[in-house]
Amino acid sequence: MNTHSRIMSDAEMLEIAMEELDKAHADIARLLRLHKSNVASVSAHQDAKPGSHAPGPMLVRLTSRFGGLNALTHHMAEKNYDRAFVWASALKTRLKDNAPFVRALRDLQSKRGEISDALLLTYEAARLDRNVDPRSVRRLEGRLREVSGWTPAIPGRRVPIKDPIQGRIMHLVKESRPYLSNGFTSRSHSNFVAESKAGLDPIVVTEPGFPRILNGKPFRATERVDGVRHVRLDVGEIDYAGMPVDEFLQMFAQLAYEEVLKYRPSVIHASSGRRGYDTALVGLALQEKTGLPFVYEVRSFFEGNWTGDLEWEAQGETFSRRMWVEEMCMRRADRVLTIGEAMKDELISRGIPADKIGIIPNAVDADAFSPRERSLELAGRHGIGSHPTFGYVSNMDHYRESQETLIQACRILKDAGSEARCVLVGGGPRKESLVELAAHLGVSDRVIFTGPVDHAAIPDYYSLIDIFVVPRIPERAATYVTPLKPFEAMALRKPIVVSDLPALVEIVDPPLRGTAFPAGEADMLAALLLRLYEDPDECERMAAAGHDWVRTSRTWDKNGERYVEEFAGLREGASAK
Secondary structure, eight states: OOOOOOOOOHHHHHHHHHHHHHHHHHHHHHHHHHHHHHHHHHHHHHTSOTTOOOOOOOOOOOOOTTSTTHHHHHHHHTTOHHHHHHHHHHHHHHHTTOHHHHHHHHHHHHHTTOHHHHHHHHHHHHHHOTTSOHHHHHHHHHHHHHTTTOOOOOSSSOOOOSSOEEEEEEEEESOOTTTOOSHHHHHHHHHHHHHHHTTOEEEEEEOTTTTHHHHOOOOOSEEEETTEEEEEOOOSSOOTTTSOHHHHHHHHHHHHHHHHHHHOEEEEEEEOOSSSSHHHHHHHHHHHHHOOOEEEEOOSOOGGGGOSOGGGTTOHHHHHHHHHHHHHHHHHSSEEEESSHHHHHHHHHTTOOGGGEEEOOOOBOTTTSOOOOOOHHHHHHTTOTTOOEEEEEOOSOOGGGOHHHHHHHHHHHHHTTOOOEEEEEBOOTTHHHHHHHHHHTTOTTTEEEEEOOOGGGHHHHHTTOSEEEEOOOSOHHHHHOOOSHHHHHHHTTOOEEEESOHHHHHHHTTTTSOEEEOTTOHHHHHHHHHHHHTOHHHHHHHHHHHHHHHHHHSBHHHHHHHHHHHHHTOOTTTTOO
């Protein structure tokens, strides 16, 4: 396996060790001084005259973060995992039979993404502490198995599907409408409907437990959503989320196989799952069992979502193993689809042949997103009036969106004498920090936070924005994955400004359908906005070019035609090995 795991060199470990040793020596000196002070206090108290009522000696508690496990747990709490690992390496010989130390080291290796070591330490912790829950051990075993080249195996020999129905496509997805409305389900559902309009017969199969896990409310085993058949795989009220992932995927594959026998599709299609490759592993199991061609649609790069520690998301064994499994799934699929040129280029760089990759781009419903005048009611409600505006529509849940760049640009525009307002549509866990930034920069009166907006009302909120800006900063998904929002803004005839990331530049093709600025450079963005406010003709030219391009080549209906072409090139038995 070709790994990209981040492993410290001996020189790096030595440098950290020397720095920590210097700190420990300084702390020892501090403790000695405090110890001497305590001894002096005790001695003075003992020398006091008998019968005196002097208070007892004031002793300082002698503690150090360098004692025992303290150094390890201290650095872990600060998410400084490399320094914690250096201390763990130094302590391991002496504390290898200490259950708390073994548990702490296991947790550290999990944080560092070293999944194999974490499993071995889990076994060791279980040996030292009989109270370890065996289910947690089994779940970790399942995680490691999933990223070790394993695929679910449907029992029995290969049994080709008799008389598969041409044009019937079975889609494996993690979730769907009408139970969830998000970017994933919006793209999925729009494409399913487009396939149906184009003459295909899509059948959507959602993963086991969906939608039961959302709220436990009753649902139908099969239902039609806007004319598209949806099948819900379900085995009752069990702990789907708590199952080891290998057991879950094995169940998914076997339940999906029953639906393959029932509906006899001619193609199996899987879109990226919760970890990216997980739905593809199920698709490979169906390919192996039935001989049906398998298409894997890679819709983002999920290798880094194994951790919430953003500095570590592209590091460690877990990351490299996940990337390897993604590549395995793409190599074994009969066809790979993705959503843009930047993603295709990245897949080619991973060794996937260019002629094996097709593009089904993000798109828009041009009827739902049509040009309109600024909503006077919304403008009045949010205090915008007739001021010029710029803004963005996005959840405030990830640093990649960088609404901070827009807020900083707003301050620069204010200093330049502009009356421009910044409109930020959406909500999420980062909103509070963004509000605080606006207050700190003195632009709370100029940055409008609309909060979350119902999808049906989104077009009216776009109408508040004169120049639509996508300020994403470099990050794996932001660099390669084209978002939906620019297409919606183009359909609404908005001039588009994007940061200069590959996935965004390919949308606007500067200066044809928009323009770009260096990612994260608020001063460059502000200067660009000032020029555009003074050049309405250029704004109108970009807006018209983007609008025409979207309506002719970036609609969901056009995607239906693309899927027809992609699936037409596949034949039963193409996956026979």
